[in-house]
Amino acid sequence: MNSDDLFRRYQELQQYVGWTEADARRVQSVAALLEAHLVPLVEDFYAEIDRHPDARKVITGGPPQIERLKGTLEGWLRELLVGPYDREYVARRWRVGWRHVEIGLDQVYTNVALSRLRGGLQRLLEDCGQSDPLEALAVRRSLDTLLDLDLAIIEDAYQTEHNARQQRSERLAAIGQVAGGIAHELRNPLNVVKTSIYYLLNARNPSPAKIAEHLQRIERHVVVADSVITALSNFAKLPLPNLRPFPVLLCVQEVLELNPPPDNVQVTIDCPDSLPPALGDLDQIRIVFANLVRNGREAMPQGGRLSVQGRQVSDSVEIDIADTGVGISPENLSRITEPLYSTKARGLGLGLAIARAILDKNKGSLHVASEVGRGTTFTVRLAAALE
Secondary structure: HHHHHHHHHHHHHHHHHHOOOHHHHHHHHHHHHOOOOHHHHHHHHHHHHHHHHHHHHOOOOHHHHHHHHHHHHHHHHHHHHHOOOOOOHHHHHHHHHHHHHHHOOOOOHHHHHHHHHHHHHHHHHHHOOOOHHHHHHHHHOOOOOOHHHHHHHHHHHHHHHHHHHHHHHHHHHHHHHHHHHHHHHHHHHHHHHHHHHHHHHHHOOOHHHHHHHHHHHHHHHHHHHHHHHHHHHHHHOOOOOOEEEEEEEHHHHHHHOOOOOOOEEEEEEEEEOOOEEEEEEEEHHHHHHHHHHHHHHHHOOEEEEEEEEEEEEOOEEEEEEEEEOOOOHHHHHHHOOOOOOOOOOOOOOOOHHHHHHHHHHHOOEEEEEEEOEEEEOOOOOEEEEOO
């Protein structure tokens, strides 16, 4: 965040708590009284840190570093009392929060540190013995407000930097996970291709049938590798959908023609003539249905029944794609649409994630219900194209 944005944010916070120039003048009016007593306050501050290992552990430079930090804190307190509360002031407060993240200090210690400093400053004000009690109370309130503003800026910086670092860490972890998934999925077909190429290059007088066999193996596994890359590409950059009415039955039939279930899987379709068209991008919804049909087919390696049922629910169209397969355990059910999460021995774990992402973009939703040993039902909900 640049200094202008920081200062605008600080001014907004000042307005929120009712900070005025009168508050600034009240704090500055006692600056000279308090400045002479700041060194004992700083000494107490670092003596307390020394009694708490979790706070003390971030100070790794020994006594020389502590002396520098004492000087920094004394300067911070002087600036708190005299201002000016301008862009540079706010930027320095912001850097305190940023620095706490960098050194790994738990933010809770910033909160209690400000509380300790607040108590020390208030005791100093009491010891100064201002003659007007009402004015003394007003000064304490203004100083409290100023400390609250400082803490707000420091915490904002801490949270912003902490979240940014966490997101970077999560992105790196995700990249590592994706890389591992890609390596796993591509290594097998590439090894097959490599083996066949080696055979074709080194076999002595291979028969035409053997040559054809290895060429077909190469082609099949190139298609497998290409499908992995296509899945990743589709997931990484889904185009904006072109929402138009389309007949659900026709879409389902096209998907089943392109992805025919094996002979041991019975298919039933129940989409009544009264079912209104659904609103969505037909090409993208085909991908959704294809992934769900494929998922159902793979869940029934010994055969079973795949049923597709469409119905109108209020102003929506719901399509159930149900199988009688192995089902999904409860602990996996909530995660199966996460990218790169798969319960299959082979599989990149993108099919259902792509389906959910597509439906989100098409203003639809995906719901799943399953019971181990009895099967799974995926329910796609899309807006109905009603006249």
